[in-house]
Amino acid sequence: MTTLPLVLQILRAPHDAARLSAADWDLLIRQSRRANLIARLATALAPQLDALPPAPARHLASALKIAQRQRLATRWEAECIRRALVPLGIEPILLKGAAYLLRDLPAARGRLFGDVDLLVPKSQMAAAEAGLMVAGWAFDASLSAYDSRYYREWMHEIPPLYHQQRDTALDLHHSILPPTARVQVNTAALFDDLLDVPDLPGLKVLAPTTMFLHSAAHLFHEGELDNGLRDLFDLDALLRDFGQDADFWTALVPRARALGLTRPLHHALRYVTQLLDTPVPAPVLQAAAADAPAAQGLLDACYHRALMPVHASCDKRFTAAARAALYVRSHWLRMPAHLLTRHLARKAWLRLQPPAEALKV
Template sequence: MKQPLLVELLLDPTRAAQLSASDWDLLIRQARRANLIARLATQLDPQLETLPAGPVRHLRAALLIARRQRLATRWEADCLRAALQPLGIQPILLKGAAYLLADLPAAQGRLFGDVDLLVPKAQIEAAEAGLVAAGWDFDDELSDYDRRYYRQWMHEIPPLRHRQRETALDLHHTILPPTARIKVNTAALFEDARELADLPGLFVLAPVTMFLHSAAHLFHEGELDNGLRDLFDLDALLRDFGADPAFWTQLAPRAQVLGLTTPLFLALRYTTRLLGTPVPLEVMRQADAARPGNLAWLDACYERALMPVHASCDGPLTAPARLALYVRSHWLRMPVGLLARHLARKAWLRLQPPAEAQAA
């Protein structure tokens, strides 16, 4: 399949000098829809002075937003540390905030909407209480059923939002739902976490574990609006961590320990196929042990769905591919009986007037 213009430019920024006005218009639109405009701006930053003024205004604005988010995230991390450290809780930052505060290349131009934290399940109630006392609260519009859904079946409590700053926070006790078909060795996630040198009391996952968590997140996600952004995250992590030969030797064994061999296979398959990420052949061979039996179907879906949600990237099978992966994500999340009851309940509630649905 032909790569979108956005992917071509992110992989080869030198092409920017050859773009026509219509190319620039398409590129900016694709980048916005994929939530990759700040990453694109970061890639093109060295040559912005030589590029057309119109698109450069969009790119400079994206750089400002990314820089503002960097400052805001560091402030938020200090606030989280102040709320949880007195309780003896040492949370692990996940995904975008972790990339940023660990100063990884994956954070360059990486925009995200919330901060994700991981704490042991035994500390989840204390962490929740500490965060609520420090100003975070739950969404009033979340139904009682949805609150129970999070607490009984999910890997996180209901989303939190700060009452003054409006910052969003997801508090996890593991990385995939306990009801999921893949059973994560949650205790192992904490074994090799690394404390941030300039933010004592806050941790990030070790490189191999961080990559595997990012892979699990992407390939269990049903709504892939940010799928291409997350695929570029995986590419950046592999290129960065892969400079250390020990990363490659630890990758497949660590996936076995964590129970994430299938996400590892899928992450390596689609980063190499779609982005040309360099991966040693021996690592690909090790990961191939978890090759799914429905791989041709997954290829047909992911190679369409891991693209910007933009008309220029859509073909006749794009919408069915996205729907199929949405259904797959639910099938991975819950046993069939529980999933059927959950979906039936949600469908029934949607048919009720708002007041009656909340009472139900």
């Protein structure tokens, strides 16, 4: 395998930071910021922070403070969500970053994220939306009628909500992939096995196997991979933590089959082992590989490029083409051809309009 980006090398082997030159440190900080991994890097290097050169140490110490501030803010945001929804008989499920944080998982250490994701049954979506709006969340004023319809008819979530005082963002989902997607998720089964959030009664998170599979599905159906390496490190951290329980490995592939997520599981296990050297039992890898795609070599070439930080030092030949190909693939996975053609044509037409005209549509 070709040389990995410096941020990936140091996150895999933090003790190697002691050998870095001033130019290396400059590159490392730049790459980690572009990959949204600066706080994770700071967490990995925290035991040796006092021995690091002063300039990079200041960047890393600042990132640790930002992560701690986000930890406090997210806990308060979760409490506000709880107050808005639990009295209505709704027990929302926190997803991804907020779930890692509120369950105090290793995946949360140094992880920065921009919004809170919630999952509720589709039958409760209208009540949840109303409850959140009463509590101060609202849609972006620039949201067009077409985009609102796009979310509500074809997607697995409503348009993003923003709190009018705190300016925090919230995504409210009724499934983890669009109902129009080529991968059909057994959404009802998502609610079968949930865990409580300590000290926040009424809030839930997905159980370990489902939490991992959701994160895998999110990454490998994503078209814009600016945070792809951060999300791959999430998968690595989840596996290293949950995998200490042998029952997790026994249940992982059967749970993926029950949910309809065997293909994203295969991708997740393949790339965490290849890029992060994550320990995965060989029988689990073999069972997951039963759903490998025919074009595995082409996908490898794309993901080995597109999962790297969006920084010139990480670009290889055909990196731009790989990112474009995965962007097209994500849309192909999300919608059938007739809807996709209509949607992309509409978006292309809007981009050609003057701003004032576009707002009228």
